[in-house]
Amino acid sequence: MAREQTGICAEPNLHGVFLLFNGLEGKERQLKQQLGKLTPLIDVLAEQFSEAMLNSVIGIGPVLWPRLNQSVTPEYLSWAELGETEAELPSFHYDLLVHLRADRFDVLYIALSQVMQLLNQQAELVEQWFCFRYLDGRELTGFYDTPDNPRGRAKRVAALVDSTGHPFNGGSYLLLLKQHCELHRWQQLTSEQQQTLMGRYKTSGQLLPSAQREADSMAERAALEPQGERLKLLWQNMPCADAKQQGMVALGCSAEPADLLQYLDKRFGVQNGYDRMLDYCPIEQGALFFAPSLNMLEKWG
Template sequence: MENQVMPREQLGVCAEGNLHSVYLMFNANDGVESQLRPCLANIAQYIYELSDQYADTAFNGFIAVGANYWDSLYLSNRPAELKPFPAMTAGNRDAPALEYDLFVHIRCDRFDILHLIANEICQMFEGLVELVDEERGFRFMDNRDLTGFVDGTENPKGRHRQEVALVGDEDKDFKSGSYVHVQKFAHNLSKWHRLPQKKQEDIIGRTKQDNIEYAAADKPLTSHVKRVNLKDLQGNPMEILRQSMPYGTVKEQGLMFISNCRNSDNFEQMLNSMVHGDEHGNHDHLLHFSQALTGASFFAPSLDFIERESH
């Protein structure tokens, strides 16, 4: 008889989309782990409680710990599939690794509230970490990427989001946690906009205006949709939950790509399919117009894990 209570997930992992986001990447100062563990527990709990306080603006968030920092912070045990970002390069396509110790991801439908909370979180961390990178994301038109195409159409819906994104009984200590991969993609929009619309649609594998996926027979092997819709050896779809949003200014803009998954393999296979392509070298032609500037691997543990390890 299973009477275990499910560990509580961090609410931002599977949350539905928002209008705004703030991404904070930190590196920890040397030797602060014993103070950082309770600090992380406080911040994770704070984010959790704010989801109630700011429910009318759909506030949510999560904290994730970097693959390369995990063993310093949590000595007892490590998520089974947590490994450094799988950097790849082929031709002029580059998926570099740029790892961080901690990632705080907060989203909301009001930008001022996010700004306020981001400042609060940085104050709670004071003296323990350094803020290395900060980006602010926004919803563009009706959930479109800055290329003009609808983003995340394939995302799991409803309860299926939890099934895809959260670790289950296969790794009991880390149940309700999630493997997180983050890449900051800068788009070359002037180059992209010079393409005729049909050419853009062939690169994505969908129509632009009404977001209709090409029929299988019409889908170029180099289209983005073809390269990321993978199946495992049993023929099951290898899914991830995308929490991506456009980011940036006129000077530099693109997509903060965020993958949440119950394993780290699905993302790695997708990235490999984009960069290296299939056995005939059919890679993702979207990468001719969008360049990954960063690549980082994290794990977002359950609230219960963070709480339990805080002492």
């Protein structure tokens, strides 16, 4: 039975970090072996500090995957399939994503340090984004983050490839979006204006009545049920901020790459407008990965 990586369907944590690497040329064989050792390393820490609820997600980019000498390749969606969008959707290339989450920051730091020690001879760290849980699961805008996210068993249905005998069974297609929030502009809006842009009530996260929701509100553009049939998409998002910048890192996990494409298509305006929240919280970076099952990763080690 295929086993998924622990961070894909896990409950939210208090702290997190996103590490983005590019593989060093000529080090592919060694990198593949080290990736196979990474999840057992995290498992040891998770058992040692069980109260920290440490978990992880390892995603492989579309350029690195064939360099790891794999006989089969995941069905990565292509940015080019979208064509021209009304809202800017920048595409970046990274070979490797390591996402760590925990309820203790010191344990998160220990895990990060060991990951770096394991990979530093085979991969170059390009970006690192520290994140946190804000209030009771809200975005920095003050609204609840993805209130229609799948719950319980529905998480697995949305996020994990479920096809017995398929080489990618238990894996997940990943969409990473780094978002910058222009809070100084956002906070100049009234609560009513903010709710109109979001399509939801600020206090409860519930949808505004259909007559009050605009077609370009985030609730309509980012809906997980855009045409009545629910997209296979689970979000694992965390706000990130420092004294200079504020934003969010969104990680979409899906069993179907076509559903990720449909989400981008509707939200970024390939047809009939775009999500007007992007005027206040534009996307700075976007990247694609595939998170193989634990069974596959363990064979690499």
